[in-house]
Amino acid sequence: MGSSKFLPFLQLVLCSLLLGISNGQSIVPVVPGLSYTFYDSNCPGLEIIVRSHLWEVFNNNITQAAGLLRLHFHDCFVQGCDGSVLLDGSTSGPSEQDAPPNLTLRAAAFTIIDDLRALVHNACGPIVSCADIVALAARESVFLPNGPYYQIPLGRRDSVNFATRPVTLANLPPPTFNTTSLINAFAAKNLTTTDLVALSGGHTIGRGHCASFANRLYPTQDSTLDQTFANNLKLTCPTNTTDNSTNLDIRSPNLFDNKYFVDLMNRQGLFTSDQDLYTDSRTRNIVTSFAVNQSLFFEKFVDGMLKMGQLGVLTGTQGEIRTNCSATNVNNINIDLASVVRDHQEQEMLSQY
Numbered sequence: 426m427g428s429s430k431f432l433p434f435l436q437l438v439l440c441s442l443l444l445g446i447s448n449g450q451s452i453v454p455v456v457p458g459l460s461y462t463f464y465d466s467n468c469p470g471l472e473i474i475v476r477s478h479l480w481e482v483f484n485n486n487i488t489q490a491a492g493l494l495r496l497h498f499h500d501c502f503v504q505g506c507d508g509s510v511l512l513d514g515s516t517s518g519p520s521e522q523d524a525p526p527n528l529t530l531r532a533a534a535f536t537i538i539d540d541l542r543a544l545v546h547n548a549c550g551p552i553v554s555c556a557d558i559v560a561l562a563a564r565e566s567v568f569l570p571n572g573p574y575y576q577i578p579l580g581r582r583d584s585v586n587f588a589t590r591p592v593t594l595a596n597l598p599p600p601t602f603n604t605t606s607l608i609n610a611f612a613a614k615n616l617t618t619t620d621l622v623a624l625s626g627g628h629t630i631g632r633g634h635c636a637s638f639a640n641r642l643y644p645t646q647d648s649t650l651d652q653t654f655a656n657n658l659k660l661t662c663p664t665n666t667t668d669n670s671t672n673l674d675i676r677s678p679n680l681f682d683n684k685y686f687v688d689l690m691n692r693q694g695l696f697t698s699d700q701d702l703y704t705d706s707r708t709r710n711i712v713t714s715f716a717v718n719q720s721l722f723f724e725k726f727v728d729g730m731l732k733m734g735q736l737g738v739l740t741g742t743q744g745e746i747r748t749n750c751s752a753t754n755v756n757n758i759n760i761d762l763a764s765v766v767r768d769h770q771e772q773e774m775l776s777q778y
């Protein structure tokens with residue numbers, strides 16, 4: 426701990442100065458209904474409340490940052506950044522058996538978001554959406570592990586429904602996708618090839634389960650895998666059904682930096698969707714440019730996050746401000762805690778996506 430605890434705040438001050446000088450926000454347009462000053466008058470403490478709580482959470486366990494960053498990606502890609510990912514499926518929708526493979530999202534991430542919501546609503550009243558809290562938490566999950574700081578437009582509203590299983594599956598690219606399929610999936614969200622490569626750099630933190638990359642080991646080994654790296658993956662995942670996990674970025678798994686791209690250049694990307702970005706001639710030069718220039722990666726990553734973070738948002742009087750991030754207001758009945766825990770454990774176990 427010691428002085429390293431103060432690093433994030435020091436970095437914030439420095440970054441704020443830089444932002445002030447260069448007015449360094451990106452040129453990504455703000456969609457109608459969102460704004461950089463949305464809560465300035467009625468919840469001025471919002472960003473500090475979120476940052477200081479997450480600072481504590483991450484000091485205790487930095488790996489939680491990855492869970493929160495991924496949550497925002499999944500929220501935004503399915504039905505827009507509307508907090509739908511947080512809704513507990515079994516309360517109003519499909520049976521547990523039908524529940525989408527909602528991911529290897531971390532159970533802890535859901536708890537952290539609702540803890541943040543409680544802190545924010547205690548301070549300001551129930552005026553800040555869960556979708557905005559997820560977006561803010563994702564920003565801190567980039568910034569606190571040493572990544573870039575950037576301001577985000579706020580004013581998202583929460584959905585009153587969640588996506589069906591087919592819609593969820595159709596919108597979240599699986600780790601077995603090649604670059605062609607990834608470019609198409611991102612283009613469907615108006616995201617460019619550069620956005621795709623930059624946002625894939627989110628895999629500079631966090632972990633993946635065997636099921637997400639076993640296709641590269643069994644029955645035959647992917648020829649683009651570095652041999653030593655492959656041997657280690659086989660130790661982690663001795664069979665195609667082992668339930669185990671490993672870091673996405675072998676060089677600096679808990680730092681938000683450009684080492685993910687260095688991994689790709691060394692054939693140490695974990696998923697097909699990662700490594701193929703270096704194999705494919707359309708994206709290879711972008712990977713290299715980020716591997717040799719971290720500032721460039723940060724700049725393009727921020728652009729990508731601002732675009733992704735505004736996908737399909739509800740604004741104005743659309744949707745609602747949930748008073749419990751796991752349930753729509755009408756379904757917010759505090760009855761069956763055990764089933765929530767069980768659902769989240771199941772989400773943890775479903776490791777295909």
Ligand code: HEM
Nearest residue numbers: 491492495498529598599600624627631632633634637698
């Ligand atoms: C390009 C398409 C993408 C694919 C195919 C993909 C796929 C995956 C998969 C399969 C996992 C691991 C799940 C598991 O086995 O536990 C994962 C983890 C993760 N993804 Fe992605 N992802 C993509 C894009 C993104 C984006 C855009 C972000 C954020 C900017 C992101 C952030 C993360 C993070 C932080 C983790 C680690 C989560 C944790 O440790 O709990 N991913 N991704």
Ligand SMILES: *[C@@H]1O[C@H](CO)[C@@H](O)[C@H](O)[C@H]1NC(C)=O
Nearest residue numbers: 485486487488489531532533
């Ligand atoms: C952090 O949390 C994850 C699961 O949420 C756990 O597997 C890991 O052991 C924890 N790490 C530390 C250092 O406490």
Ligand SMILES: *[C@@H]1O[C@H](CO)[C@@H](O)[C@H](O)[C@H]1NC(C)=O
Nearest residue numbers: 499503509510514527587588
């Ligand atoms: C699964 O997650 C997506 C967003 O990631 C969300 O839109 C969808 O409603 C979720 N489905 C269930 C049943 O939780």
Ligand SMILES: *[C@@H]1O[C@H](CO)[C@@H](O)[C@H](O)[C@H]1NC(C)=O
Nearest residue numbers: 601602603604605606607705
């Ligand atoms: C990428 O995947 C698609 C769908 O599986 C396939 O049709 C295509 O041939 C692949 N492209 C390359 C370059 O491997």
Ligand SMILES: *[C@@H]1O[C@H](CO)[C@@H](O)[C@H](O)[C@H]1NC(C)=O
Nearest residue numbers: 612613614615616735736737
């Ligand atoms: C992409 O942009 C077009 C044209 O501006 C717009 O109609 C469409 O809704 C956008 N798609 C998404 C997923 O935001």
Ligand SMILES: *[C@@H]1O[C@H](CO)[C@@H](O)[C@H](O)[C@H]1NC(C)=O
Nearest residue numbers: 660661662663667669670671
């Ligand atoms: C899980 O992976 C670790 C190394 O990452 C390895 O030591 C351990 O044996 C693996 N567990 C199983 C059940 O294979």
Ligand SMILES: *[C@@H]1O[C@H](CO)[C@@H](O)[C@H](O)[C@H]1NC(C)=O
Nearest residue numbers: 636639640643644664665666
């Ligand atoms: C694992 O490998 C066996 C034997 O090759 C195969 O029959 C099975 O379908 C595979 N399972 C998975 C989950 O890939």
Ligand SMILES: *[C@@H]1O[C@H](CO)[C@@H](O)[C@H](O)[C@H]1NC(C)=O
Nearest residue numbers: 717718719720721722724725
């Ligand atoms: C790295 O990228 C930054 C940001 O785009 C740019 O200003 C800088 O000139 C680049 N540095 C080199 C050595 O190319």
Ligand SMILES: *[C@@H]1O[C@H](CO)[C@@H](O)[C@H](O)[C@H]1NC(C)=O
Nearest residue numbers: 513749751752759760761765
């Ligand atoms: C939030 O909603 C979930 C899902 O309906 C419910 O199980 C939980 O008890 C609620 N939490 C609180 C604090 O009311």
